[in-house]
Amino acid sequence: METQNKTATIKGGEFLIKETNPQDVFIPAEFSEEQRMMAQTCLDFVREEVNPLLDRLDNHEEGLMEGLMKRAGELGLFAVSMPEQYGGLNMDFNTSLLVTESVGGGHSFPVAFAAHTGIGMLPILYFGTEEQKQKYLPKLTSGEWAAAYCLTEPGSGSDALAAKTKAVLNAEGTHYILNGQKMWITNAGFADVFIVFAQVDGDKFTGFIVERDYPGLSLGNEEHKMGIKGSSTRQVFFSDCQVPKENVLGEIGKGHLIAFNILNIGRIKLCAATLGAAKKVIDLSVKYANERHQFKLPISKFGAIRHKLAEQAIRIYAVESALYRCGMDIYRKEQELLAAGKGENEAMLGAAREFAVECAILKVEGSEVLDYVVDEGVQIYGGYGFSADYPMDRAYRDSRINRIFEGTNEINRMLTVDMILKKAMNGELDLMGPAQAVQQELMAIPDFGSEEEGLFAAEHKAIRNLKKAILMVAGTAVQKYMASLAKEQEILMNIADMAIKTYVAESTLLRVEKLVGMRGEEAVANQIDMVRVVVNDATDIAFKAGKEAIAAMAEGDEQRLLFMGLKRFTKKDLYNTKEARRRIATAMIEANEFVY
Amino acid sequence: METQNKTATIKGGEFLIKETNPQDVFIPAEFSEEQRMMAQTCLDFVREEVNPLLDRLDNHEEGLMEGLMKRAGELGLFAVSMPEQYGGLNMDFNTSLLVTESVGGGHSFPVAFAAHTGIGMLPILYFGTEEQKQKYLPKLTSGEWAAAYCLTEPGSGSDALAAKTKAVLNAEGTHYILNGQKMWITNAGFADVFIVFAQVDGDKFTGFIVERDYPGLSLGNEEHKMGIKGSSTRQVFFSDCQVPKENVLGEIGKGHLIAFNILNIGRIKLCAATLGAAKKVIDLSVKYANERHQFKLPISKFGAIRHKLAEQAIRIYAVESALYRCGMDIYRKEQELLAAGKGENEAMLGAAREFAVECAILKVEGSEVLDYVVDEGVQIYGGYGFSADYPMDRAYRDSRINRIFEGTNEINRMLTVDMILKKAMNGELDLMGPAQAVQQELMAIPDFGSEEEGLFAAEHKAIRNLKKAILMVAGTAVQKYMASLAKEQEILMNIADMAIKTYVAESTLLRVEKLVGMRGEEAVANQIDMVRVVVNDATDIAFKAGKEAIAAMAEGDEQRLLFMGLKRFTKKDLYNTKEARRRIATAMIEANEFVY
Numbered sequence A, B: 001m002e003t004q005n006k007t008a009t010i011k012g013g014e015f016l017i018k019e020t021n022p023q024d025v026f027i028p029a030e031f032s033e034e035q036r037m038m039a040q041t042c043l044d045f046v047r048e049e050v051n052p053l054l055d056r057l058d059n060h061e062e063g064l065m066e067g068l069m070k071r072a073g074e075l076g077l078f079a080v081s082m083p084e085q086y087g088g089l090n091m092d093f094n095t096s097l098l099v100t101e102s103v104g105g106g107h108s109f110p111v112a113f114a115a116h117t118g119i120g121m122l123p124i125l126y127f128g129t130e131e132q133k134q135k136y137l138p139k140l141t142s143g144e145w146a147a148a149y150c151l152t153e154p155g156s157g158s159d160a161l162a163a164k165t166k167a168v169l170n171a172e173g174t175h176y177i178l179n180g181q182k183m184w185i186t187n188a189g190f191a192d193v194f195i196v197f198a199q200v201d202g203d204k205f206t207g208f209i210v211e212r213d214y215p216g217l218s219l220g221n222e223e224h225k226m227g228i229k230g231s232s233t234r235q236v237f238f239s240d241c242q243v244p245k246e247n248v249l250g251e252i253g254k255g256h257l258i259a260f261n262i263l264n265i266g267r268i269k270l271c272a273a274t275l276g277a278a279k280k281v282i283d284l285s286v287k288y289a290n291e292r293h294q295f296k297l298p299i300s301k302f303g304a305i306r307h308k309l310a311e312q313a314i315r316i317y318a319v320e321s322a323l324y325r326c327g328m329d330i331y332r333k334e335q336e337l338l339a340a341g342k343g344e345n346e347a348m349l350g351a352a353r354e355f356a357v358e359c360a361i362l363k364v365e366g367s368e369v370l371d372y373v374v375d376e377g378v379q380i381y382g383g384y385g386f387s388a389d390y391p392m393d394r395a396y397r398d399s400r401i402n403r404i405f406e407g408t409n410e411i412n413r414m415l416t417v418d419m420i421l422k423k424a425m426n427g428e429l430d431l432m433g434p435a436q437a438v439q440q441e442l443m444a445i446p447d448f449g450s451e452e453e454g455l456f457a458a459e460h461k462a463i464r465n466l467k468k469a470i471l472m473v474a475g476t477a478v479q480k481y482m483a484s485l486a487k488e489q490e491i492l493m494n495i496a497d498m499a500i501k502t503y504v505a506e507s508t509l510l511r512v513e514k515l516v517g518m519r520g521e522e523a524v525a526n527q528i529d530m531v532r533v534v535v536n537d538a539t540d541i542a543f544k545a546g547k548e549a550i551a552a553m554a555e556g557d558e559q560r561l562l563f564m565g566l567k568r569f570t571k572k573d574l575y576n577t578k579e580a581r582r583r584i585a586t587a588m589i590e591a592n593e594f595v596y
């Protein structure tokens, strides 16, 4: 990775208006030996130490998850993105994503892991005072202590800032007195340190570091959940809980900065975890399909099953392409900010904030890919998919939470569009120019000019056109609704879907194009198939979403013009996805595992 | 219902080539007072006696489900479609569907109910000797005894006829000796009577009635399942199990007739049960969305949530339209066969067999609508959707089995197309004529002739065109692949999707058209919206499926021609589905319940 370019080549959200050179994206084939070893350590840990305990973990056997977390700490898994002075390894961002991916197949474990290393530890790292860091980070990094993050309350989830927990400075001026109730707190059962958000003096939303032993903190019972039963989830009650003044995290009234900044990183990491989970499930799916015979054949011989296996693979490959592309973009931005003299924390947070749009996109896509993959996994297993003695049941139940936490997918879809538009408004992103160009193109006679050549000429054109379609639809929406666009959530969802599919498809294209350069066409023929399927299907989804938005926004001549534009921008030659999927599936079926 | 037409107005599968007059479809608004009372009895039973026990049922509390089943028997719920001489009420087919729907919200209960009244009792009713009927049916009808159905084995599920359980006549010629193992047997834990399929003399697939007490029958432990945990599911072992010769069911070697004929009825009933479950879930969804506040508003105010509520309602309404339309078509066919001198059993089985295509369609659509509805239910509940203390968790887990049993949805999709083509081949259905007409239309200049008028002119045209698209794609597939079409499962899936969406959309259109005639446009304005959304979205899905099939089947000029045809047949004016969905949702939100 050291050989990578260290200046940002693209800004956050800019994929909508800019073409990226394949040489400028990071692709998983470029992971270093060291990174691969780190990943292998995680995979081994999950296979050898976590997976044998899944049933017992789900039964909340006393101390079991806590013990696993300590083991993971000993192995250095919590150290990846921590600075060396706190016992960390200070590795780059994509390594931390790769580690998260690599524990992702561990069911409840990655949830505990993410709550600890992400939303638990990072607020202290990025917003803590030096004293706070020295006190907490080494113990959290080594796994001696565990962390939890208390934002949600019974009455406030999506609207996190509406939290009611109160904090009042005592008369002596030494302690904040916390009163209130937090809900759904992961790791609560064994956490030593809680990051807690409360309103100081009624409305100053503020973060606190609260230790388990502080008087006035108590826990509810373990929640009964659909899945990730092995992760501890409890209510946390504060009843005149005394928190030393020194444990205020960041500034009074600036708690939202902590909450929102940490969420950006949380979202891209959630995508990494879902990727790891999905890879495990597809591997099981391939093996089962080869093993299970019906009608005298392994069911992997049936086209219906090949379709599922291929589609699992394609979606996994696509989201993986987007994940590590974005991870590297964040890393480069971080390096750029460091070079410009920013502090380490500021650089990392600034970099993640820059790519907040992409982080939201990845959260949505990762969680939905996983849900697709597990759903087909269940179906491939047939009746055995519904049995708790086979692995798909747990995978299906565990996966469902990912569309709900770290911001529901509805909230993340709306944020995707909202953040893009805000960037345009404050001049960070020049959407207006390109949007106007598209408007003009709409009025002009279509240019059937000379076609480009090259392996992926059609796909590049398709992606360029998808971006035009987005600009056309989003531009119209902005013009029509102005400030009240936020009330047109359905249209925002349409635009978000277009943007998500475009980002992911483009990332897949760039990855495979780079790969072709490295290995030659023949070696990556199936990956080339994948690009074509992904672009084909992204175009179909964008067409449908765009059509819905246009029908909702415009009538008469305007509608006709826009719809004509949409059709022009989503026009593509037909592509035989059936044969492509068969080829993609066959390679896995022959290898009896996920091979991409 | 007595006032209904008693001659069949359409043949099975004929919806593909024939237009139906709205007056000829049965719609739920026509249920009689008596039928509604029957439904209410079931709804009350589920609400008062089943639902308070759900947790305990899921914990397999000894005797609890058995007791509920006995209660249901006392209330007459098993008697609906039984003839009077066996203690039944001999009600018509749609009443039995309505009863199944009305218990459908009872989670594990409808599964036990369906196994008992459907696959458990019906084989005896339709294939038993008079002695067998007299011995078993009155006790099964009253609920004194419970029934189970043993077809699946560890190695044979979809390929049911590959069962390995053996039956050999003993030397004395008095008993068949059964050896083998059945898997996933619903009600096994408390059933008194088992319908068992076994191979006589190696390969004569044959049904048997086996009583629990016969020597050599034993049970496995309760399976651990993802959902419907309250239903008993066990293995059933036969070890030199002695079954009196008199207990052979039907003819030796003709067991497949029992299995397949019963499945037709099982599939449409499964659709009814999923409909009932879905109605319960949408009701909860509406109420929760009204109750839950975020950002100072009930979440039902947000467009994203309204979209979900509306889409839940639309899909439920659409599949309900198709369900009872088909139920009445089966009833009429039954009456027609009776009038033509067939016996009662033959008439009922013949009628269900006639509409086997529609039964498979309903099985797929019902189970997929329910899975959509519960998935959005979970999402609407947010974190609480993932909690086992709230209702969505159970609904989500319980629903998933429906895409697996009674034939997986893959098998049912393929059967849909397969059965249509068989009907065409053996002359039951004249597909060739209409298919050729479509081919000719393809070559001709499009006829922009005078547009029809009327409220639903555009929708009728769209449905007519969808049928043409299906004929075009299916016709091409048959020509191309001939006998090897079965190997092109992906294309069969595409055609099945087109057929399913067309049947359901047409049924919705016909229902609402009839309703407009009864109540006037104004009273059913939202239902009119639903028709337009359903037709709009069915067209989009058919376009995508047709495109995939064409890309897989044809190249060059032929592809261009077919694709042009597809575009022509799926051309529609844009429709503002956003506003339609808002209207549809608003009525429910205001009433705080499902109102359609």
Ligand SMILES: Cc1cc2nc3c(=O)[nH]c(=O)nc-3n(C[C@H](O)[C@H](O)[C@H](O)COP(=O)(O)OP(=O)(O)OC[C@H]3O[C@@H](n4cnc5c(N)ncnc54)[C@H](O)[C@@H]3O)c2cc1C
Residues within 6 Å of the ligand: A115, A148, A149, A150, A151, A152, A154, A155, A156, A157, A158, A159, A183, A184, A185, A186, A187, A225, A233, A401, A404, A405, A406, A407, A408, A409, A410, A411, A489, B292, B293, B294, B295, B299, B302, B303, B304, B305, B379, B380, B381, B382, B383, B384, B386
């Ligand atoms: C197992 C589990 C573990 C968790 N771990 C933690 C943790 O460690 N720490 C923590 O602080 N929290 C945690 N959470 C809480 C989680 O982040 C919230 O559940 C999530 O943010 C959703 O909030 P909610 O449940 O209140 O749903 P709500 O906000 O009530 O949402 C309900 C529905 O309304 C929609 N909605 C809400 N607002 C809008 C809007 N403005 N427009 C359109 N739609 C809207 C949502 O998308 C959703 O569909 C956890 C939750 C679970 C279930």
Ligand SMILES: Cc1cc2nc3c(=O)[nH]c(=O)nc-3n(C[C@H](O)[C@H](O)[C@H](O)COP(=O)(O)OP(=O)(O)OC[C@H]3O[C@@H](n4cnc5c(N)ncnc54)[C@H](O)[C@@H]3O)c2cc1C
Residues within 6 Å of the ligand: A292, A293, A294, A295, A299, A302, A303, A304, A305, A379, A380, A381, A382, A383, A384, A386, B115, B148, B149, B150, B151, B152, B154, B155, B156, B157, B158, B159, B183, B184, B185, B186, B187, B225, B233, B401, B404, B405, B406, B407, B408, B409, B410, B411, B489
């Ligand atoms: C809770 C539960 C209750 C049940 N109750 C009963 C009962 O009371 N009585 C009873 O007899 N059975 C019962 N079953 C069994 C049920 O009917 C079977 O599970 C179902 O038929 C699927 O068979 P299978 O599980 O063997 O899956 P398989 O047949 O092994 O199918 C595995 C996958 O392969 C696909 N597949 C199989 N063949 C083909 C093909 N030719 N082409 C393409 N794809 C194919 C399937 O669609 C599926 O995706 C029950 C099952 C469950 C889980």
